[in-house]
Amino acid sequence: MQSKELNKDSNLRVLKEIAELLNEGTEISPLLKKVLQKLLEGTGVTTGWIFFIDHDGRHTVVSTENLPEALEKNNCNPLKKGSCWCIEWFKNGTLTKATNIIECRRLEKAMRNKEETNGIAFHATIPLQSGNEQFGLLNVSAPEKREFTANELALLESIALQIGSAIKRIRLTKKEQEIALIDERNRLARDLHDSVNQLLFSLTLTARGGAEMTEEESTKNTFKHIQTLAQDALTEMRALIWQLRPSGLEKGLIQAIKAYGEMLGLSVKTNLCGVLSLPAQVEESLWRISQEALNNCKRHSGQNDVEIAINVGKCKVEMTIVDHGIGFLYDKGKALPSLGIESMQERAEALNGIFTLESEPGKGTKIYTKLPY
Template sequence: MRVARPQRRPGRVAPPSRSVSSTGALLKLNLLVASSLDVATVLREIARAAATLMEAKLVGVWVADERARMLELRALSDDRLLDELPNRVMPFGHGALGRAALERRRVVIDDAERDERATSVEWFKARGITAAMVVPITFHDSLLGVLALARGAPFRIDQEAEELLDGFIAQSAIALRHAQLYEVAGRRQREAEVLAGLVRGINGSLDLDTVLQHVAEGAQELCQADTARIALRDAESDVFVFRYWTRAWRRDPKDLRIEPGIGLGGLVLSTGRPMRTDDWANDARIRQGQYREVVEAEGTVAILVAPVRLGDRVEGLLYATSHTPRVFSDRDEELLVELADHAAIAIGNAQLYARTVSLSRGLVEAQETERRSIAHELHDQIGQDLTAIKLLLRRAARADGDARRVPEADALSLVDDLIDRVRGLSLDLRPPMLDDLGLVPTLTWFLRRYGTRTAVRVAFAHEGAERRFERATETAIFRIVQEALTNVARHATATEATVRLRADEAALSLEIEDNGCGFDVARAGARPTAGLAGMRDRARWLRGRLVIDSAPGRGTRVRADLPAPAAEPCRAGRA
C-alpha cells in the first residue's frame, strides 16, 4: 500500500529551518572574515547576520573604547534607524549595554518596561520591541564591543542556539579584530603622511595662515571629525578668537570670544590640558554661558580640544568636533595634541620672523636716530665751538702784547667746553664705568646726570644688586633704564620718577615708575616704537620678560625681570 504524501498548497514555500538559515549566516560571516577589511562593512554585516541567526528584529554593534570606558554604536541591522536611536554613546556600567561591557557577560531582558537595566524603552516599544539580549564581543583579553539583539518576544536560548551564538561571536571577533588592525595600519600611514606634510610646510613657509589652515584640515581628517577650528590669542585684546576652520559656520563667529573657565575651550585655557566630551550639552563639567546658542546652532555634540602652547603660555586652542554622538579616543587626543604642537611651532616661527623684521627695522631706525643726534651735536655744538676757537686764534695771531690774552683765554674756555661735550657724547654712547665699576655705580651717576639735565627728580633704590653680573645683563638693564627715562623726559610731562633694582641669587628685577600723564598700552602695542620694542627685545634675548603698565592720567610703570647669573670670576674681580 502506498502512503499518500501531503499535498503542498500552491504558491507557498516552506520556511527554511533554523539550521539552514544559521548555516547561511555563519558561511556569510566566514566569507566576510576572509574577504573584507573595512570596519564599517564588517560591523554592518555582523549586525545583519546576527539578526538572521537569532531571529531578531533589530541588532546593533557597539564598539568599545576600554581606556575611555565607553561604547559607541557603529552599525544597525536596519541602517534607516541609525540616526534615530536616542543614545549612540553609552558608558561602561550603564544600562544593559554598559553592564555587559563592564562585567563581560551576557545580559538578557525579557520585559523592558519592568527591567531597570533597559534604556530608551519608549523608542523601542513604539517599534514593537520589548525584549533584548546583549552579548560581549571579546578577542583574547580585549573587549572589542557588544552585540545588542532586540525583538518583540523574549530570547529562549537552547543548547543548539547557544553553540551557534558562541560560534558566531567568535567569528565576529576575528572579523572585527582583523578589520580594526587593518584600519589602524592605514590610519597610522595616513597620520605619518599628514604630519610629514605639515613639517615640510612649517619648514618651508612663513605664511602662518597657510600652515594653520593645513593644521585644521589635518585635525579634521586624522580625528575623523566633522569640522576642526583654531582659536588664537588676539595680540591687542589678549582674548581668544577663532581664526581658522574647515567648515563654514552657521553663525558668524566674529563676536565669539573664548573665556577661561567657560565652555570646554575655557576649561582647557584654565587647566592647560587637553579635554574632551562626548555630549557637550549634558556634560556637568562645562559652564555653557554664551556658547550654548552657538553649539546648538552648529549642531555640535562631541568636542575634543587641545591647547596650543608656546612655553608656559597658551597661545591658541585646536578644536575637533562631531555633529553626532561619538567618543574621541586617546589616539585622537594624542594626534590633536601633536597637531597643536605643530601649530605652536608655526606660530613661534611667525612671531620670531615678525620680531626679527621689527627688530631689524628698529635697529635701522635707532641707528639713524643716533646718527642724527651725533650729527646734530657735531654740527650745531662742536662744529660751532671749533669755528669760534678758530676765529679767536686768528684774532690772537693778529694782536700784539696784552691784546692777545683775551682771545687766547676765550679760546681756552671754549676748548674746555668742547672737551666736556665730547666726553658727554662718549658717555651717552656707552659709559666706560659700566665695564669698570658695574651696574649700581653707573646708574647712580647716570640718574644724577639725568636729573641735572631734566626737570625730573629721580629716586634710586637698590637691594642685592651691588655685585657684578654678566656683561649682557648689565648692558640690558642700563639701556632699559636709559630708554625708559628718555621717554619720561620726552613724553610723560612727569616731575618725579623712581628706579628700583633688586637682585637675589637667581633673578634681577627692575622697575621704573613715573607720575606723568601715562598712555594707552594696547594702542601703543599695536604699533610699537623702536624704543618700546627695543626694551622688550633686550629682556627677551636674556630669557626675561618686560611688562609696561600704564593708562592715560595715571603714570607709567616699566618692570623687567631677568635671570641673573653671576659674572665670570675675572670680570667680577674688576669691580
Template sequence: MTDADLRLRELETLHELAHTIANSLEPRETLEQTLKVLIDTGWFSCGEAFLKLEGMLETVAVGLCGYQNIEACQVRPKLLRDAERVMTGNKLTQVNHWQLIPVDNMAVIALSGGNASSPFFEALIDIIRAALKRARLHWRLSEKEIQRSKLLQALLRAQEEERGRISRDLHDQVGQALTGILLGLDAAINHPEDANLAQLKELASITLGDVRRIALDLRPSVLDALGLEAALKRYTREITERYNIQIEILVSVPKRLNPDEETVLYRVAQEALTNIVRHAKAKQASIVLTTTSKWVQLVIEDNGIGFKLEELLAAERIGLTGMRERVELFNGNLSIESSPGKGTSVHARLPLRT
C-alpha cells in the first residue's frame, strides 16, 4: 500500500468515526463507538478506553478482534496505571505494544495491534475531544434541567405550605377574633347597658394588627415601592417592637437590585429572623447586605444560644430547605454556621443580575 493509499484510508476512517460519534450524547457511548470503529476498520486489534469519572479514571470500554495481538491483550489489566500517568502528562505515549492517547483531562484511549501516522492520532484526538465535550455539555445541561425541575417542585411545595400556614393563622387568630367581636356586638345590641365597647375596640385593634402582619408576611408593599432596604428596616422594626430584639442593619448597595433577587433575599431574611424569634433566645441580631461586581450577599447573625449544626440540619427546624431552594433556584448558595453558645450566622449569596 502506497503512502497516498494509507493517507486516504486514514481519512476514510476518521470520516467514518466523526460520522459515527456525531450524535453520541453520552461520553461512555462515544468511547465505545470509537473503539468499535478503530477495530472494525482493521487499524487496531485490541483497545481499551478510560473515562474520568468523579476524579478517577475507570475502564468504560474494551475492544478485541480475534487473537491477533494476544501478547498485548494479556497485559491489558496493567494499563490503568499507565493511563493515569499518561493523562497527567497529556502526551501521546507508547507503552510496550500500546499506544496511549490522552484526550485533554477527560479520557485515555489505549490501542494495540496496529499502526498509524502522527497526523492520524492528532486528528483522532480532535474528533474525540469535540465529541466528549459535546456529550459532557449535554449531560450538564440535562442535570441542570433536572435540578431546576426539582427546585421548582420544591418551591411549589414551599408555597403550598406557606398558604397552609396563612390559612391556619386566618382561622385560628383572625377568624376567632372576629367571631368574638361579632358575639360582643350582638350582646351590645341586645343589652346596651352591659356592653364593654372598650374591650371590643381593643380586640378589633389586635385583629387589625394580625391582619397587617399576615399581609406583611405575604408580600410587603414597601418591597415593591421602595426596595429591599426599606422592607427590611420596616420588618426588623416590627420585630424589635414585638419581641424586644435589637437588630442592626447595614446596607451597602449602590442601587436597587433586580426585583426577583430582592424577593428571594427578603424571604431568606424573613425566615432567618423568624428562627431568631422562635429558637435563638437572642437579644441582638444584625443584617448586612453588600454587593460586589458579580455577587450580592446577605448575612444575618444573632447572639443567641446557637445549635449543633448537624442536629439543626437533621431536625429541619429552621426552614433551611425552603431558604436554600429559593437561593439555588437563582444559581446562588446558602450556608449556615452555628454552635452551642455562639449564636447563628446565615449567609446567602446570589449572582448579581441587572
C-alpha cells in the first residue's frame, strides 16, 4: 500500500511540474523539449519523441529526447521517413487513447540492420489532442519494456491532454497576435496614405507648377529637381504602404506580385505550374520575399524586366525570381550582401525552407526559394 501511495504521489508531482511548464510556455518546440525532459526525469521511461501530423497525414518530428543511435542518425531521418503503426492508426482515426505498440516498425527495421537501439523494441503512443482537435503523437519507451501498465498509460494520457491544451492555447494566442499585427499594419498604411503620401503628392504638383511659372533657367531646374525628388519619395512611400498592406493579395499571390511590380514601374513576367492554394503563412513569406526582390531589381539591376516562376508540388512550393540586369559579385562563402536579402533568407528558413542567391557582374541575379507546407 505504501508503495502504491508513493507511486501516486510521484505521479501527481510529475503532473504538477509538467502543468507548470506548459502554463508558462509561449513557444511550442522548446516547450515540448522541456516537457519530454521532465517526463523522462519523473517516470521510468528513458526515450521520447513527438510527432505533429497535419490534415493531409504528413508527419513532422517536433521534439526528441535521448533517442537511440538507430533513430537519431542523419538528423532523425529514420523517424522522418516512412510510416508506422502509430501514425497509420492516428490517420485512420482508431488511435484515440494511450496504447501499447507491439513491435515498432522503425525499431524492427533498425534491429534487422543490427543498429543500436539501446534495448528498445516497443513503445507507448498517446494522441495529443484538445477536445475534438488532434495535433499529433507522444511516443515513449524504455529498455526491455514490452508493455506499459494501465496506470502508466493513464498518467501518459493525462500528460498528453495537458500538452494538447497547451498547443491549442499557444496557437490561438499566436493567431490573435497575427490579427493584431495585421490591424496595426493596416492602421499605419492608412495613416501614411492620408498624411505623408498626400503631402508628397502635393509637393510634386507644387514643384511642377513652380517650374512652369518661372522663366529663369536655374530656378526652373531647381523646381524640376524638387519635383523629381518628391516623385521618387512618393514612389518609395507607396511601396512602403504596399508592404504594410498588400493591395491585391486577396486576389491571389500572382496578381499581387504583378501589381506591385507595375507600381514600381517594372515589367513582371510570371509563370505558374500547379494549383496555387497555400497556407497563409507560406503565401505571406513568398509575398514578402518577392517584394524585396522586386525592390532590389528596381534599385540596382539597371533594367525593368523580371521573370518569376512558381512551381507548386504536393508538399512544397518553389519560387524563382530572375532579372538580367547588371548583377554583382557575390561569394557564396561570405555573408549576404544586404539586410534585405538577409531578411529574405530568414523568412525562408523560419519555415524550414531553402533560400539561395546567384549573381555575377553582367549576368543578372537569380533568387530561389523552396518552402515546405
